[in-house]
Amino acid sequence: MLQVAYIRDNKEDIVKRLAKRNIDATQMINEVISLDEARRSLQTKLDSTKAESNSLSKEIGNLFKSGEAQKANLLKEKTTQLKETTKTLEQELNYKADELKALLYKIPNVPNTIVPAGNTDEDNEEVFREGDIPVLYDGALPHWELAKKYDIIDFELGNKITGAGFPVYKGKGAKLQRALITYFLDKNTEAGYTEFQLPHLVNEASGFGTGQLPDKEGQMYHVTADNLYLIPTAEVPGTNIFRDTLLAESDLPIGITGYTPCFRREAGSYGAHVRGLNRLHQFDKVEILRVEHPNNSYNALDGMVEHVKDILKELKLPYRILRLCGGDLGFTSALTYDFEVFSTAQDRWLEISSVSNFETFQANRLKLRFKNSEGKNELCHTLNGSSLALPRVLAGILENYQTEDGIKIPEVLIPYTGFDMIS
RNA sequence: GGAGAAAUGGCAGAGUGGUCGAAUGCACUGGUCUUGAAAACCAGCGAGGGUCACACCUCCGGGGGUUCGAAUCCCUCUUUCUCCGCCA
Missing domain, CATH: 3.30.930.10 (Bira Bifunctional Protein; Domain 2)
Incomplete structure (x- = not known):
């Protein structure tokens, strides 16, 4: 399996070298890159949602400790919403990640430059x-x-x-x-x-x-x-x-x-x-x-x-x-x-x-x-x-x-x- | 097959609901000392994602659940160990 970062940085070269296997990888490579972008943007969204609920949880803990149960319960409601967002984002993320992985599994290794071109x-x-x-x-x-x-x-x-x-x-x-x-x-x-x-x-x-x-x-x-x-x-x-x-x-x-x-x-x-x-x-x-x-x-x-x-x-x-x-x-x-x-x-x-x-x-x-x-x-x-x-x-x-x-x-x-x- | 115990960073091994990504030791890296090495002492040191860099997120065998919050509680699977049974 090729590394995504490597694909991102060497797009043209990879397509050129995979051509030796008689496959035109342009579309696959582009798809990898766009799937990876989609994955990363979902990840970022998910991360910041989680960061928010993490810090709320800490706050709630502190409030309970200092006996401010009412305030704490108010914050609890907020976390419920965040949880739902987290769940949907997680699902979307998993879906994209799986798609990306499945595609990566399909791309063969990049031939060394000294590999001769040919079919059979x-x-x-x-x-x-x-x-x-x-x-x-x-x-x-x-x-x-x-x-x-x-x-x-x-x-x-x-x-x-x-x-x-x-x-x-x-x-x-x-x-x-x-x-x-x-x-x-x-x-x-x-x-x-x-x-x-x-x-x-x-x-x-x-x-x-x-x-x-x-x-x-x-x-x-x-x-x-x-x-x-x-x-x-x-x-x-x-x-x-x-x-x-x-x-x-x-x-x-x-x-x-x-x-x-x-x-x-x-x-x-x-x-x-x-x-x-x-x-x-x-x-x-x-x-x-x-x-x-x-x-x-x-x-x-x-x-x-x-x-x-x-x-x-x-x-x-x-x-x-x-x-x-x-x-x-x-x-x-x-x-x-x-x-x-x-x-x-x-x-x-x-x-x-x-x-x-x-x-x-x-x-x-x-x-x-x-x-x-x-x-x-x-x-x-x-x-x-x-x-x-x-x-x-x-x-x-x-x-x-x-x-x-x-x-x-x-x-x-x-x-x-x-x-x-x-x- | 039956009964019980366990699975935590490269390794060993603490940790039973919040300040734990996690004590401590070993290993490793850098430094001090030394002619040099060893020892001793000081400092650093898990992985993945993300970022120009930070921030931030995830990961304590795998999966699921409870909870505002899980290494820690529950379910389930896998593996390992001990005892019993069976057997090459």
């Missing part, structure tokens, strides 16, 4: 590419075929137990999955992130804190009996650690990491692009999350990108990094880098990580602040990224590491799997 993923800007694309043997298979051939992932069994999009990992497949999780967590903690185990269900307040609510509830599984939501990403419980928090400047930066399953309802879509592990209702992910001083957040973003690069390099997977264009940028993000692994057998790029700086957009909603060197409370910057999302990394490994004799395990993972080949 085709307009994303490739900024880096590394790793050799392997030449595979004749008859190389996509991962869903490999999964069947080596009996390591069972999609049909998942259908039986739950439904589409809930695969069952078996034997060496399960072990490889667990190896990846442990390896990612180890890499992250080595880089200074503190490991957390977080709840997989969150309450409504947390959903609002990170922006899944009020508009995107359809994407989450909802446990209606207890009004809880299954997390779509560890970002939700992880970021909400810091809801309503006032930090000392010396607490920054904070880096945390956590493994969680992620649950996403997603609108159903079928075809090769969502086959196998490409898109699931339940998948595993290791997330990194940072709370930063505003002066350092872009530095930190670069650091996170380097960190993810390092992991992919160790896994020896061919990948590229994209700077997302305005049209592809997430609602809450100011700048996002996507990582994609090239899947040779599918002959396409698979998104495996998304690293973003939200600047103060989340912090404003969360009320996540720190006391700065001037003693003033200032909003922190928040960032997060996947490091990494499991299914597509797994798909990438299966497809790129396949040989006619079986699937080789990347060297860095062998200490974690205890085997070097799936055959």
Whole structure:
């Protein structure tokens, strides 16, 4: 959520930068400003009415004390009137404030100046590419075929137990999955992130804190009996650690990491692009999350990108990094880098990580602040990224590491799997 | 699930109808002292709204009520603790 004061002071710039998302925010921005003006003038009226009745109350108290009950009772009548005025003003004020809030919830974050303009993923800007694309043997298979051939992932069994999009990992497949999780967590903690185990269900307040609510509830599984939501990403419980928090400047930066399953309802879509592990209702992910001083957040973003690069390099997977264009940028993000692994057998790029700086957009909603060197409370910057999302990394490994004799395990993972080949 | 107690500023913790946005301690900031640091002493120090700045308004877990006036009384919800029950 953007801050009203920021909108007031940077109207033109905001409209210009939001245009990169292909939205014309002029009207919304103007409405915010006029709603805020209306809100403030009501607030002023209400405040002075309350001030009057406060001072009358004091007077009444004093009169009763000095035994002048008659005078006091006269004043009481006056306060009754003021009370009614207060009530109506309060109602009007609440109405305006709600309207303003609802509108603010609808305005996405302002893209950073280096975000390229564009509509679709085709307009994303490739900024880096590394790793050799392997030449595979004749008859190389996509991962869903490999999964069947080596009996390591069972999609049909998942259908039986739950439904589409809930695969069952078996034997060496399960072990490889667990190896990846442990390896990612180890890499992250080595880089200074503190490991957390977080709840997989969150309450409504947390959903609002990170922006899944009020508009995107359809994407989450909802446990209606207890009004809880299954997390779509560890970002939700992880970021909400810091809801309503006032930090000392010396607490920054904070880096945390956590493994969680992620649950996403997603609108159903079928075809090769969502086959196998490409898109699931339940998948595993290791997330990194940072709370930063505003002066350092872009530095930190670069650091996170380097960190993810390092992991992919160790896994020896061919990948590229994209700077997302305005049209592809997430609602809450100011700048996002996507990582994609090239899947040779599918002959396409698979998104495996998304690293973003939200600047103060989340912090404003969360009320996540720190006391700065001037003693003033200032909003922190928040960032997060996947490091990494499991299914597509797994798909990438299966497809790129396949040989006619079986699937080789990347060297860095062998200490974690205890085997070097799936055959 | 049953019975009881509690929720107050960054933290701890007083405060049971008016002068309480709230004692005190810790933490923090500035100063004195010191070669420097520590200690000691002095001063400052909650948040949000509002204002050019003041004034002023709101906030004592959330919501509602009583009252001229509520941190304080009542209702309700949530959470925590203690005891009992049940259970991995």
